[in-house]
Amino acid sequence: MQPRELGKSGLKVSALGYGCMGLRxxxxxxxxxxDGIRIIRAA
Structure with a gap:
């Protein structure tokens, strides 16, 4: 998967993300x- 540049900072991130709203x-x-940390690390 090709990374995408986030804004003008030069930071490159994955095009796919993991939504965490449901954790809290x-x-x-x-x-x-x-448990939240464990879930995120497993993802």
Whole structure:
């Protein structure tokens, strides 16, 4: 996958992202910080 430049900073990021809103709010109770970190690292 080709990276995309984010703004004019020169930072290059993946074209795909991982939405994390559901980890803390929006879809019921949030997960603990430790569980959230574990989920993000697994992704």
């Amino acid at each position: 709010y929006g879809y019921g109770p949030g997960v603990s910080n430790d």
